[in-house]
Amino acid sequence: MKKRSLWFAMAPALLFMNVAAAQQYPILDAVANRIVQKYQRASCEQLWQERAEKKGRPRPQGEDMAIQAMHNDPQMRAAFIDRVAAPIANKMFECGMIP
Template sequence: MIKHVMWFAMVPALLFATIAAAQQYPMLDSVANRLVQKYQQSSCEQLWQERAAKKGHPKPQGEQNAMEMLKNDPQMRAEFINRVAAPIANKMFECGMIP
């Protein structure tokens, strides 16, 4: 019985933390959603072609700015990685891009 009570107490706290993080970084929410959507909607062939095309090319300025923000804000970086890591890793695994 105590486990059930503790579980019901934890669920609202987790939901609140998720909502608070989304409100804290609205731009991150948008970027993370677009990135996850891109990977989910792209075919493996498209991802392989994009990877090959990027080799040796500099990143666009907007992407460089976003990377700099993530480097400078550990909390934002952690939130971003928490949102995108699993969906992207799953797609890359499906496509044979990671072992």
């Protein structure tokens, strides 16, 4: 009975932590969602083509600003990576982009 009570006491706290993290960086959450959707919807051929086209092309200013913000805020960087790493890595693995 105590284990069940402990779980019911912890569940709201865990849910609150997830909501608080999403509310802390709402723009980052929107960007992460867009990136994850891009990888999930793209075909392997599209990803390979985009990768080839990106070489030598400068990044947009907004992207540079976001990258700089993540360099300056380790918590923001961790939240972003936690959100996008698994979906991107899975798609890249499926497409033979990583071993």
